[in-house]
Amino acid sequence: MESTKERIKNTALDLFAKEGYAGSSIRNIAKIVGIRESAIYNHYGSKEEIIEAIFIDFKKNSESTGLLTDELLDEIENPYKFISDFCEKLLRFWDTPKQKKLIRLLMVEEFRDYKIDKLSLNDLIEDLRKIWEMIFAEITKYGLIKSFDTKVLANEFIAPLFFIRLQFLTDENRDGLNNAIKETKKHVNFFWNAIDSDKKL
Amino acid sequence: MESTKERIKNTALDLFAKEGYAGSSIRNIAKIVGIRESAIYNHYGSKEEIIEAIFIDFKKNSESTGLLTDELLDEIENPYKFISDFCEKLLRFWDTPKQKKLIRLLMVEEFRDYKIDKLSLNDLIEDLRKIWEMIFAEITKYGLIKSFDTKVLANEFIAPLFFIRLQFLTDENRDGLNNAIKETKKHVNFFWNAIDSDKKL
DNA sequence: AAATTATATGAACGATCGTTAATCTAAAAA
């Protein structure tokens, strides 16, 4: 069972991600949860504390590194397959309601001044950049692709990927994930064609 | 001289783009402009009307098509130079304070429900996609690059470009533009290398 | 100069905001 404290936090996330922090009221959160507004203060000391709890949660659970399992990494000698599979894994993770709400929240709250060290879109992108830079460094080491600056490679790869992620945020149609996978395949094919060492210069 | 009405609109844009619509108050706008809050209603009927006016302004002035001048299009037989030059033109446009505020506003207000048909990030992206699809169709027609689906080409090209645009939103350091130009050069080089017909398959 | 118009002011309205306090109730601990 979901505790009242968690229901408050989840409801707050729903509202904050749609209406922004300033546009969401304690009373509205309480009404949706089904309690009076004063009862919220038995669980959180203030409105600020709620959004801080939300950010802390996401800090713990939003690193993509966890998706890089050992069995996936064993596939790295077949880079094309590895890249495709890892992309699909990322897309499935990003298709999660929680992850969609995270992006919306970060967009909506990106520019306000915060006392706490809140998560930002840049943090997510940096995380993604690091992983893919590592992946391309590995692939390059094995001589499986042409030689590029791995930083450039990572940037060029994640930009369309993140683009697709943003694209399918608003789409609430049931087939968002499948379309995202389809678009990503096109991207991977184009990209692979550009870096594949079998294509001779 | 800037009229009071314009100063209200510009100040509102500053605040809305940073704190969001709900997070900005009429009183705060008035205070910055240097008038009392009631005076605002001599110029705008409501708070809503102010943001509507902002969106209408941007709808008139944010299409990138205007940057595609005839003298630029004459360069299209030299696709690499054409692409580089047009990118720099775009970056300089996007580096404008107004355009930076537009992106911030669209991010912050992306998910709220609007009565009016407000501008959205997707509109900007669609505009950009169309232009570049046209450009690549033209370049392909002249046989200057390998043959790709122009939609894929456009997507692959604008994603890192838009990525860079987002990247340099928050950066208030004076050299944001130069860094953006540098990053874009890397992208154009990678991309050109992937599509150049002189590189033999 | 007089009349009109545009734009400002101060004061107030009802609504809503985040938050607190006193109180009640039901579950848990003793």
Place this chain on the structure above:
DNA sequence: TTTTTAGATTAACGATCGTTCATATAATTT
């Protein structure tokens, strides 16, 4: 069973919200 604790309620606080109104002042038109 009594005591303690956790979590809910009702009521209210001061602040702020968007907006309106009567009025004053300055600029423009007649």
